[in-house]
Amino acid sequence: MFRIAVPNKGSLSEPAADMLREAGYRQRRDARELVLADPDNDVEFFFLRPRDVAVYVGSGTVDAGITGRDLLLDSGAHAVEHLPLGFARSTFRFAAPSGTVTEIPQIAGLRVATSYNLLVENYLADRGIAADRVVHLDGAVESSVRLGVADVIADVVETGTTLRAAGLEVFGEPILRSEAVLIKCADREDPEGLATLTRRLQGVLTAHEYVLMDYDVPVDKVDAAVAITPGLESPTVSPLHDRDWAAVRAMVPRKQTNRVMDDLYEVGARAIIVTSIHASRL
Numbered sequence: 001m002f003r004i005a006v007p008n009k010g011s012l013s014e015p016a017a018d019m020l021r022e023a024g025y026r027q028r029r030d031a032r033e034l035v036l037a038d039p040d041n042d043v044e045f046f047f048l049r050p051r052d053v054a055v056y057v058g059s060g061t062v063d064a065g066i067t068g069r070d071l072l073l074d075s076g077a078h079a080v081e082h083l084p085l086g087f088a089r090s091t092f093r094f095a096a097p098s099g100t101v102t103e104i105p106q107i108a109g110l111r112v113a114t115s116y117n118l119l120v121e122n123y124l125a126d127r128g129i130a131a132d133r134v135v136h137l138d139g140a141v142e143s144s145v146r147l148g149v150a151d152v153i154a155d156v157v158e159t160g161t162t163l164r165a166a167g168l169e170v171f172g173e174p175i176l177r178s179e180a181v182l183i184k185c186a187d188r189e190d191p192e193g194l195a196t197l198t199r200r201l202q203g204v205l206t207a208h209e210y211v212l213m214d215y216d217v218p219v220d221k222v223d224a225a226v227a228i229t230p231g232l233e234s235p236t237v238s239p240l241h242d243r244d245w246a247a248v249r250a251m252v253p254r255k256q257t258n259r260v261m262d263d264l265y266e267v268g269a270r271a272i273i274v275t276s277i278h279a280s281r282l
């Protein structure tokens with residue numbers, strides 16, 4: 001059975017379970033379940049602490065896992081990113097009380113609090129910046145400056161609400177842009193079953209990212225319309241009963257839906273209909 005490690009709590013847990021469910025896998029009903037077999041798909045899920053997922057995958061005891069890019073890099077585990085999954089997007093950034101520290105080199109000699117020590121230590125070492133020390137905290141890192149254990153912090157920032165509430169301000173470029181990722185062992189041949197899991201997850205991503213667009217267009221305008229909706233490979237063009245018109249079907253990036261409909265209308269397309277994609281396999 002193909003073994004997949006899934007975060008059991010935190011920001012990654014629910015969206016990961018939702019995505020796997022949408023990809024046709026069984027998911028647990030009770031948040032205390034640690035293991036779940038899905039014999040129909042020949043896979044087994046292990047619900048593990050988000051930080052531990054990369055450790056298990058790196059050791060080769062499970063075949064693949066879902067974790068955050070930041071957690072993967074901080075783990076130092078022998079695991080690599082296989083497929084970005086598009087949820088739990090965040091940046092990992094330095095921050096300090098407003099106006100105190102404004103550039104990354106100024107961290108030299110200061111105390112940095114973080115839950116991601118390895119990530120921060122590697123980043124500073126790569127730039128030859130010697131902090132006084134990197135203080136490890138498990139969470140609520142934003143409070144560390146006010147409470148006097150650090151001068152700056154390095155933490156996950158999404159909306160910036162938590163930072164602002166603590167009177168902190170980001171400085172310097174982001175250390176990392178993170179999102180949930182599917183990971184595998186670094187130096188093992190791809191295990192049997194990884195290709196299927198990957199295709200299924202890609203199918204879910206595609207279903208979210210694209211819509212299906214159908215429209216009718218005068219035959220002499222087909223080329224102009226198809227240039228607006230080139231589809232993934234090539235759009236389907238079918239004849240209509242009225243020989244002067246054709247029907248076109250193509251996949252369109254969801255975010256561009258309205259602009260594309262405007263452009264199509266402009267070249268003469270009519271009866272433009274958009275439908276969501278329930279599932280896909282490219």
Ligand SMILES: Nc1ncnc2c1ncn2[C@@H]1O[C@H](COP(=O)(O)OP(=O)(O)OP(=O)(O)O)[C@@H](O)[C@H]1O
Pocket residue numbers: 009010011012050051067068069070071088089090139156157158159178179180
């Ligand atoms: N507010 C957020 N927005 C987006 N991603 C986040 C957010 N907070 C944490 N993450 C991401 O979630 C992962 C961290 O997992 P973790 O289990 O620590 O989540 P958490 O929400 O911080 O849970 P916990 O309750 O254990 O603190 C990282 O990949 C991180 O980038």
Ligand SMILES: O=P(O)(O)OC[C@H]1O[C@H](OP(=O)(O)OP(=O)(O)O)[C@H](O)[C@@H]1O
Pocket residue numbers: 138139140141142155156157158159160161162163
């Ligand atoms: O920029 P924001 O939208 O405010 O989100 C970022 C915050 O979310 C996470 O905290 P979490 O709630 O997981 O608490 P933690 O510090 O205990 O991990 C993260 O560690 C940041 O503190």
Ligand SMILES: [Mg+2]
Pocket residue numbers: 010139
């Ligand atoms: Mg957290």
